Amino acid sequence: MTEQQALYKYCLILGDNALIHSYRLSEWCSNAPILEEDLALTNFSLDMIGRAQALLSYAGKIDGKGKTDDDLAYRRGEREFYNHLLKEMPNGDFANTIAKLLFTSAYEYYFFNELQHSADKTLAAIAAKTIKEVKYHMAHATDWVLRLGDGTDESHHRIQKAVNELWMYTGELFETNEATAILEDKNIAVDMAVVKAKWKQEIERVLTEATLTVPKDQYMQTGGSKGVHSEYLGHILSEMQYLQRAYPEAIW
């Protein structure tokens, strides 16, 4: 793998994570428990689609074959997507969506804090922009986890269940691969050990304050960075890519 191929892959991983999580959050549009929450979740979705656009456009430039952000979003098959499995998991109930948002936003906050010092200027700039937005996602998710965890028996039970069920998908967030190894040597990629330590500390702090039990690390799911996904990604893509597959080159 050359440095160029590694950077292309790295951008796809970051871009796909933003795109697929954005897609899941957009499914809450008009379905959230209250109007304010509808606005919040779709606002986050919008932030993520913007980030995906920036990262996939950049990936297309690195690849150098004239692919646009849209080409990469709409013309790749399931096995060519590299997002974490956590992002493609169904929304479940509101607690489930919030637990996923907490795990992801805390991860992204620490990840992009490191990435803003990347030797790659474009990634550093996108990271600096992203931190500002992710702060809102993280504060919102934290707030809800505290409220649900320390709320009624029912809300406590639901958020604990969500945390337990999604825990096995959090190990993958910190995985390294051939691309990250090449880029870390060039000070482009982030040191995942640093992100993991900070993430763990923050998640434990929030869950404890919310009177929830921090799950024990057991078997962790993996596969996203190799393009091996759960059954859910294919269904997302079949809907998301339908128009461009049915009417190639269709534009507004």
Added chain:
Amino acid sequence: MVISSHTKEEVFNILSVIPDPEIPVVNIFEMGMLRDVLISDKGYEIILTPTYSGCPAMGVIEQDIKMALAANGVFPVTVNLVYDPAWTTDWMSEVAKQKLKIYGIAPPLHSSCNQDIFANNIIKCPRCQSGDTVLLSRFGSTACKSLYKCNDCKEPFEYFKCH
């Protein structure tokens, strides 16, 4: 390559009147989105920075820029989105903040309030200036605003979040 002969100042003047599509009382220069105009033998490069990365207004602004410059005979034009340095509400001019207020949107406090984003800062009602206001929704009709209500004049209003 044939390029038109316009100065940087002329181009800036043409672009400065382009309104923000979401908040038409302020223009893209006052908002701090229009960062620079670079003139080279390849033509005119307009440097724009997005306010929020997913702001749907960016596409419209890009089109507006191209149309305004074409109408004034400026060519060839490329519009480039730059992310560095990241946009901040600190770049919004005082004039723009006043215009927002008159329009009914509470302007952003200094960006240092971004340190604790949900801290209970006092957001003054843009209509009656009362400080007795309450947050209704952290997220509003656009990515950049949240929704408040004034307890004195009872009017709801939007607040442009610090960023």
